[in-house]
Amino acid sequence: MDRVPILKLGDILIVSIQIDLQDQSVLALQEDLSEQVVATGARGVIIDISAVEIVDSFIGRMLATIAGISRMLDAETVVVGMRPAVAITLVELGLSLGGVRTALNLEKGVALLNHIESVQIASATR
């Protein structure tokens, strides 16, 4: 079974999915990520799916679960690089990925995390 590597950049964890994921790999990634969020105290998780050709309900659920778990551990999740064909298919499938933030690419994903943080700080100090 292939394991997806998790990279750390500052206080952001970056996962780039480059392979056709088996269901076990998906579950392993879910576990690895939540462990890493706690271990590193990351405030953000970026999942890059620009190389992913299909997202079915199983992978879709994984993305939503990761976002939910991370939020409980005080980290925001951004899914970046979803292909148009994948997005259209997800809509047709009926999967809305509620609670998952998205951005067009990695760069915009990082910008979105910074923005979220600045808003949070602003509202906390007000």
Added chain:
Amino acid sequence: MAGELPVNSNSDVVLVRQHVRTAAIEMGLSLVDQTKVVTAASELARNALVYAGGGQVRIEIVQKGVRRGLRLTFSDDGPGIPDIQQALTDGWTTGGGLGLGLSGSRRLVDEFDLRSAPGEGTLITVTKWGR
């Protein structure tokens, strides 16, 4: 082109996706239609694995007039589906998933035919027509 593949493990599901993708490209489906039919194949293959412990899928290219289509036939000898209407409802699940496998894949293809009865396994035929 026609081929039969087993669906007996998680890695088979990945293989089914890859074979369906190859066939979809071969018959000239648009990228979006390729993605839709591969996603549907993934859902249905996983269903066969989760609910029936395995099964098989036949991948074939069919012709109707000038239009060509990709037809997938999933069959298993599992427990079958007692209430088909209910199984096709969004959000209905007995397997702990999101309940979008059957209802969702029906929306991703042009033709969807489900035959099943308790104790007699399940036969699902889906077709995606080229534009």
Added chain:
Amino acid sequence: MGVILSIPADAGRRRIEELLQENEDRVFKRWLEIAGSASGGQVDRSSLASQLRELYQALRQSFGDSGDLSDLRGLLAELSRTRARQGFTSTETAIVVFGLKEALYESVEDDASPEALRGFIWFSRVIDDLGLFTVESYATAREKVILDQAEQLLELSTPVVKLWDGIVAVPLVGTLDSARTQVVMEKLLQILVDTGSEHAVIDITGVPAVDTQVAQHLLKTVVAARLMGAECVISGIRPQIAHTIVTLGIEFGDIVTKATLADALAHTLRASGVEFTKSRGSRIAVRTVED
């Protein structure tokens, strides 16, 4: 009559084959004349002649090969295809085949033997079958031409324009059917990725009406864009269309809609962090805020 019917079918058939061979020049010349006048000067004679020559040989060949017509059918299918593309009618195409009957009939009449007459009935039947086959291939080829053209039209009618850094727009003009909407929307989403644009305006000022399917496609596109990390605004909804959408009970939810393209542009500019101030009436000063 009784005499003719007592002739064995084989003899008639053999006689026709002989006539086709003996009078080849005469029959062929006449056939070329008939086919040529039916094609009305749209085809040059020498290419028509070589096409017919091939058909003639294939026909005679097939009689020799115990009635195997596959070569001949291949040639006829090819003829139908080219004619369909060149814009001939199905009649003009079929006459090319049926013309051979008339061309041969003159030789049959001169021959005047019962075998030839009996054989001509058989020959007619063969040609009728081939003619029908030709019409059928013509129709298939036409259908293909129409499909191709529809596809080209789709490509032509889907412009996606850049309005501002990070803002693109699709001005939709004309009747939207489900296929066209789908193509436009796919193109829009792809351009969002290619240009890294986080905002898109779908302007339907030029769309007279929408049906449920088209409205659903618009809706799905906005949701799909969101999944990708971009926001869409729909502008230029006519009162009738607004009415349709509400009556059909289509839920537009929290999707932003604006009356005009200008309003939509102002909205997206503001959303992407551009501030503008109006000074001295008509002049607008634009300041981009770097964050």
